[in-house]
Amino acid sequence: MDRIGVVDTMFARYDMGAEAVDELRHCPGHGTRFEILRRTVPGFKDLGVACKKLIQEEGCRIVVALGMPGRAPIDQVCAHEASQGIMLAQLLTNTHILEVFVHETEEEDPAKLAAVCVDRARKHARNAYWLLYEPEQLTRRAGQGVRQGYTDAGPLLPPAD
Numbered sequence: 001m002d003r004i005g006v007v008d009t010m011f012a013r014y015d016m017g018a019e020a021v022d023e024l025r026h027c028p029g030h031g032t033r034f035e036i037l038r039r040t041v042p043g044f045k046d047l048g049v050a051c052k053k054l055i056q057e058e059g060c061r062i063v064v065a066l067g068m069p070g071r072a073p074i075d076q077v078c079a080h081e082a083s084q085g086i087m088l089a090q091l092l093t094n095t096h097i098l099e100v101f102v103h104e105t106e107e108e109d110p111a112k113l114a115a116v117c118v119d120r121a122r123k124h125a126r127n128a129y130w131l132l133y134e135p136e137q138l139t140r141r142a143g144q145g146v147r148q149g150y151t152d153a154g155p156l157l158p159p160a161d
């Protein structure tokens, strides 16, 4: 059975890992075609190695990595470092790791930020499933201004008749 990884952090102020797991549970083939492995680490700079371990030691075919950069300038610097680590883990393992970061500075209202967390986590969990099993779902959306966390921006031009 294939394995899809979900890694999240204690630092985040919303349980994005649970949202990603629940979304994957509702994808066709959960429990028969694929199973979900979930890990939680202290913060987003620990995501890279956790994802690489899931891929190389547990055989995950794709991983969703969820984190939250805090408000302080140092948090934004660390977010860049964390992203570099995740990109390196992808290249070293030749395996997709979808980075799902929700920055605390994206919304002032906690309820609105929580909604961004849910939307972005679920949409990227679905993207991970599609990348593995239904890649045509992404191709058909190419250039359509698809967004996670907020409503789609849509294409620049209206569709040609």
Ligand SMILES: Cc1nc2c(=O)[nH]c(=O)nc-2n(C[C@H](O)[C@H](O)[C@H](O)CO)c1C
Binding pocket: 009, 011, 012, 042, 043, 044, 045, 046, 067, 068, 069, 070, 071, 074, 075, 076, 078, 079
């Ligand atoms: C400054 C800082 N900011 C964040 C953050 O905004 N979000 C986050 O998830 N983690 C942060 N951390 C902690 C690191 O990611 C990591 O957990 C520790 O350095 C231990 O490896 C640190 C150290």
